[in-house]
Amino acid sequence: MDMKTHIIAPANLPAGSGWSHIVTASGTFVAISGQVSVDAGGRLVGKDDVEAQIHQVYRNLTACLDAINASFAHVIKLTYYATDIKTALPLMRRIRPTYIGMDKPPANTFVEVTALASPDFLFEADAFVVL
Numbered sequence: 210m211d212m213k214t215h216i217i218a219p220a221n222l223p224a225g226s227g228w229s230h231i232v233t234a235s236g237t238f239v240a241i242s243g244q245v246s247v248d249a250g251g252r253l254v255g256k257d258d259v260e261a262q263i264h265q266v267y268r269n270l271t272a273c274l275d276a277i278n279a280s281f282a283h284v285i286k287l288t289y290y291a292t293d294i295k296t297a298l299p300l301m302r303r304i305r306p307t308y309i310g311m312d313k314p315p316a317n318t319f320v321e322v323t324a325l326a327s328p329d330f331l332f333e334a335d336a337f338v339v340l
Contacts, residue, residue, distance in 0.1 A: 281315075
């Protein structure tokens with residue numbers, strides 16, 4: 210039974226392009242810390258390659274979701290951080306449907322930042338999940 214409601218286009222707002230303006234849910238709330246482009250051994254994946262880093266971040270989010278027996282269907286909010294939004298945003302929009310069902314997308318925010326935890330990181334994402 211789906212305990213979530215997605216409101217993609219509330220009154221007086223245009224529909225989101227691949228995201229919901231509002232997601233309500235009931236259940237256990239889980240916060241997933243910001244994931245960056247490192248593999249299981251802690252090695253950087255995709256030096257100077259934001260596309261490779263976006264894929265790795267989604268793989269890391271998937272691993273976190275797997276650890277709590279969840280999937281992207283349980284994600285209610287994603288926040289994306291990039292050091293170059295002009296490059297990362299169109300790539301994220303193209304890559305995102307590979308990982309996330311776009312029929313009921315989570316709420317999301319995309320922010321350009323001056324730096325992430327390491328100068329080699331170009332992209333990061335965190336998530337709110339309801340089980």
